[in-house]
Amino acid sequence: MNENAESLFDTDSRHSWNIQRFLSYHCKQSSAVLIHNTMTENGCEYRERVLTMDTMNPNVKRVEYAVRGPIVQRAVQIERELKMGIKKPFTEVIRANIGDCHAMGQKPITFFRQVLALCSYPDLLEDGKFPEDAKSRARRILQACGGGSLGAYSTSQGIEMIRQDIARYIERRDGGITCDPDNIYLSTGASDAIVTMLKLLVSGEGMSRTGVMISIPQYPLYSATLAELGAVQISYYLDEDNCWSLDISELRRALQEAKKHCSPRALCIINPGNPTGQVQSRQCIEGVIRFAAAEKLFLMADEVYQDNVYADGCKFHSFKKVLFEMGLEYSEKVELASFHSTSKCYMGECGFRGGYMEVVNLDPEVKVQLTKLVSVRLCPPVPGQALLDVVVNPPQPDEPSYDTFIKERTDTLATLAEKANMTQEILNQVPGIKCNPVQGAMYTFPRIHLPPKAILEAKKEQTPDMFYCMKLLEETGICLVPGSGFGQRDGTYHFRMTILPPKEKLKIVLAKIKEFHQHFMAQYS
Amino acid sequence: MNENAESLFDTDSRHSWNIQRFLSYHCKQSSAVLIHNTMTENGCEYRERVLTMDTMNPNVKRVEYAVRGPIVQRAVQIERELKMGIKKPFTEVIRANIGDCHAMGQKPITFFRQVLALCSYPDLLEDGKFPEDAKSRARRILQACGGGSLGAYSTSQGIEMIRQDIARYIERRDGGITCDPDNIYLSTGASDAIVTMLKLLVSGEGMSRTGVMISIPQYPLYSATLAELGAVQISYYLDEDNCWSLDISELRRALQEAKKHCSPRALCIINPGNPTGQVQSRQCIEGVIRFAAAEKLFLMADEVYQDNVYADGCKFHSFKKVLFEMGLEYSEKVELASFHSTSKCYMGECGFRGGYMEVVNLDPEVKVQLTKLVSVRLCPPVPGQALLDVVVNPPQPDEPSYDTFIKERTDTLATLAEKANMTQEILNQVPGIKCNPVQGAMYTFPRIHLPPKAILEAKKEQTPDMFYCMKLLEETGICLVPGSGFGQRDGTYHFRMTILPPKEKLKIVLAKIKEFHQHFMAQYS
Incomplete structure (x- = not known):
């Protein structure tokens, strides 16, 4: 970095993409060279680029992360x-x-990595060093893969057997409330599924443009995606004085205001909270569900930190469970997508980009559209799917890896x-x-x-x-x-x-x- | 499947999403149940869903794959x-x-899978059974990962060391033409990078809406993405009578026609061809580049089948190489994005979703926007990145795995x-x-x-x-x-x-x- 650039950076960095100006500085340097060369070649002609800040997608420019x-x-x-x-x-x-x-x-869970190694290089299945439970998980996953290989595409929704395992996991988590594997969509981390769901929800222009409620503070994937999709962000503020709790009257205020200029259609919740670290009470979740039902909002519950609960008296309640325990009036009406990931909790396996969403009460015709949409990207990464399978199907008490796990x-x-x-x-x-x-x-x-x-x-x-x-x-x-x-x-x-x-x-x-x-x-x- | 549904499916399947009607049949069945239940609960009230075929994103409905x-x-x-x-x-x-x-x-390449297993479960690095070259590759990859783990996020553009390895690979492929690692973006398969690039390119409304030229026949990722982004598809036909070759006069015809109703800004080429299996001659590629330069079109070269060339007299020529051999007039002017993947060639590792693109002559300010955009999804799957690294950096003649590889x-x-x-x-x-x-x-x-x-x-x-x-x-x-x-x-x-x-x-x-x-x-x- 030369000195001029350094000082430019130090003294001029107002907005959040100030680095851009720093980089622009270098760009202008190299553009100048380019112009010079082109001029030498073709006299005075300077060909403008096709893709410039002026011609590029304006929604992408608005994205911040x-x-x-x-x-x-x-x-x-x-x-x-x-x-x-x-x-x-x-x-x-x-x-x-x-x-x-x-x-x-943070160290990876040994069992998970053993299974992944076995799946990657199945010759290791003959190796006496690996515990039997890791081998049996790996064999089962490979049998569900095309040609017995992690290298084959899976179905776009994710490997069926893994979706079944996830469904059973959700049922155990939610005290037996049924989960249909056909409502599970595996994804490339939770981010991918969140973007896909928002993509389906966005339509209309002007007053009828889709508005999506997000908390402030929020995880900036939400604001970035709404900017990219050209949807309207509806901000509701968490209550810092009350442990960042969610106040239904604040939801109401934000919604009423938003109705003046857009068509609010979805409500996003992050629980446990990112960046705020709060854990929502059951009562609060019930209030949110009642609000969504009354106001006809599609609920999106980002629950990727569901195992990360530390405070005494706090407990994770899934939106799905609470919804179903509130009775048919809600459980058959409220549309919900819930998101989970291999990146957080005790796994912390961010690099594998494993994740899933469960959709509840999704219109079956829309579901066909969702399946079609995800099929364009072929399938989520299969190693991430395999990892997700062992997360939802970990060693059991009678298995050799249980104690270590x-x-x-x-x-x-x-x-x-x-x-x-x-x-x-x-x-x-x-x-x-x-x-x-x-x-x-x-x-x-x-x-x-x-x-x-x-x-x-x-x-x-x-x-x-x-x-x-x-x-x-x-x-x-x-x-x-x-x-x-x-x-x-x-x-x-x-x-x-x-x-x-x-x-x-x-x-x-x-x-x-x-x-x-x-x-x-x-x-x- | 009940009989009515079966017969519905058999006798009525006109358009390409006829399956949708089949599924709709089931939907209506279950919707009916829903209505019934809700009526029982709340008298006559039937709550419509938020997200329906009528309210969903209309661009997504237009997508076909x-x-x-x-x-x-x-x-x-x-x-x-x-x-x-x-x-x-x-x-x-x-x-x-x-x-x-x-x-x-098709069987995976042993060396690749050994490296992946070692990276997944580094305890295996102590195992005498693995060849030294596989171990050294794995150690090198892990050193470039946060915390020495495939489970850490990488930078959004992809691991720097891997981008350097890719740059050297491209330089070898292209007879020494330089490649800047900073122009490499790793991706979740090639599809991801293609979608990202198209996303940047799409803007404007009506007559000034971005038009993108794609071949017919084409790989439907292109038409699907253009539909989703609401861009204008400009179809140019490949010449079936001449081995599916690309005729510049046909490009010209398609472009002139398109200029009447949109703003053409990009030209997509698939070489070797999918679904048509042709390999473009060097002369043809030169023609395409001259056309793109004259008509100010951003070039997108889908080169994922670059090792899959079988016919006598055919050879793969990368767009990048041809562009640079055509002289400064082109090599400093024409904007190009070229795509590659771990899914095809001799690797066939589709499930890992590894891929990359190289951008050439991209406006440096736009590049900052591109880097920002990919950062929202955090990073491409790290196992796919690791796989890509061994693809571009395979065993060398003096290494133990060379002969088998x-x-x-x-x-x-x-x-x-x-x-x-x-x-x-x-x-x-x-x-x-x-x-x-x-x-x-x-x-x-x-x-x-x-x-x-x-x-x-x-x-x-x-x-x-x-x-x-x-x-x-x-x-x-x-x-x-x-x-x-x-x-x-x-x-x-x-x-x-x-x-x-x-x-x-x-x-x-x-x-x-x-x-x-x-x-x-x-x-x-």
Whole structure:
């Protein structure tokens, strides 16, 4: 990176895609070369490109995705600078910006990886070293694959046997409420299924354009997808003063307002919450379902953190279960899609991009359309499907891998619970940081009270929380995501931080944040 | 399946989603139950669903994807019927409808699967049974993964080291023309990258709506994606009488016509061809590039069959190489995206959904938008990325796995070449079937001359080629795709058939088709 570019980056980074300007700088450099060359060749003729910022899809331009936004790109640069020997006040970048469990040292479940290795290279089935239960799972999965190979396409909805296993898993989870394997669609991570469902829901123009209710703060996949599809985002605010709980009257307010300019048709819920870490009570879920039924909204329940519940008195309740326990009036009426993934919980297998959704009360003709739509992409990754199969069909008490499996799962979840608690405790000791309990999921979303002088200083260039996080990154190497990337009430500032770094490292991270914050406050008071 | 439904299916299946009507029948049954229940509960109130055929995304309704369309769904039903013991004139369904290599018995490359097993379960790195080159590849891949695990997210563009390996692979393929790893984007199969690129290109309304040129016949991913994005499909016809070659004057005709009602901005080429099996000459590719340059079209080159070239005198020429050998006038001007995949060639690893695209001359600001867009889906499946890495970085002559690797690759490609030849020879012996040489890829797209009586009979219910293929399926168990799913000149009829069944089975398939066709001709003459 040359010096001019460096200084450009440092002094001009207002909006969330400020990095774009940094990159544009380089672009203009190389464009200039291009123009020059072309001019040499063809005299004065300069051929404009077909695909430019002016001609490209305007909806794509509107997409923002903070979790991998400019701060993360700056973190990558800093890592390169460290490698090049450039001195910094720290020796490594610590990425607490994304729920990337294994990257933060969480270990994969041995049994799952054994089965995947056996499926990848079936010669290992003859190897005495592998436990029998891993071998029998692998054989069963391979028998369900075309030609006995993970390399064959599956049906677009996902391998039938795996859908049956998922259905039985859901039935166990939901105390016996039936689940039809034909309502299960495997996907490339939960994101893929969420996008597919939103795609089906979006139609109309102007006043009749589909509006979709999403929480603020939200996981930015939702806002990004709505922007890409040109749908209307309807924001409802979670109640920070009440542990980020969902208030039905706030849903009502947001909906009434939205009805003036669009056609609200879906309501998205993330439970346990991302980025806010709350776990919804059963009562709250019932309220949401009643609201959706009364207002004719399609429910989308993002339940990828369903095993990540830590706080005493909190319990995960699936929307499906609550819906069915509310009686026929609801269970036969409310349309619901629920999403799950191999990326979170105790598995943390993000790289495999495994996931599924269950659809409930979906119009059968629409279901045919859904099946057709997913068929265009042929099938979800088969290794991810195989992984999902062992997640929903893990070792049983009479099987050789059971004890190890239970120990690994318990340890991982217990460590996460400990870290959730530690994060909240330490952050709440810092004057000017206020943090709700991390009841579940993998994140804390503390509020930071910034002095007016800092806000003024920041606003020259960027949002105050981006200013704060960028400064933290430059001074400590800790990479967080500014609250503005998830949405927050005007005039409030937050950051999202994962609880994933190993315990000892997390302690250091929290101590560094504490020290940074105090220094920051002193500097701008 | 009850009898009414059966007869509905048999007698009414006109359009390509006729299966939908079959399913609708069941839907209405269950809707009726729903209405009844709801009435019992709430008196006369019947709550309409939120998401119905009337309210759903109209673009999604327009999507068609024949490769997994109604004929394949019928094939699945027939398989179930066979399992239930229902007597048929055959004992198994043979799927020659989709390029699903492993499902048709093609064996995976041992070295690739060893590396994948080692990456999945790194304890195996201590196992003496694995060759050293497989271990060193696996170690290298794991070092490039977060936390040394396939379970970590990668950067959204794909693992940097793998992008470097791909760049070197492309440079070797293209005789040293440089490739920048930063122009490589890994993807979830090639389909994913093709959709992403089209998504960027689509904008405008009415006359200024983006038009995209695609060949007819085409691989239906293209038409499906254009329908979903609401872009304008511009069809140019391949010349069946000249081995499905591409004629520049036909491109010109199609473009001039399209300019009357849309804004043409991209030209898609599939080489080697799917479903048509032709391999483009260098001269033809040069013509296409000159045309794209003159008409300001963004080039999209689908080159997933680049190793699948069988015919004497045919050779694969990458668009990138030809472009750069045409001089600066082209190499610095023409925008190109080229696509590749782990699913085809000698690997046939469809289930892993590995793929990449290389972008050339992409506007640097648009590239930032592209990187942002792919970041919303987090990353392509990491096992597919790992697989791609060994594909582009296979065993070298001094490594222990080299001989086996070369033998396996050579055998697979030689067998495919033999089957390509056999398919064409046998089909051309049948009066009323005319089949171009299968120069490359994995398909034949023969023309079938149907007697007027058959056409008349068919048209009562469906397209004549669907009628033909459905009859073939019911009578022989062979599953092909009607030409109408790929597009064909009016009044001509074709089917697409893969050359993938094992040699002995392929012989039987071809003999059965021959016999069926003769019988069909006799019946309708």
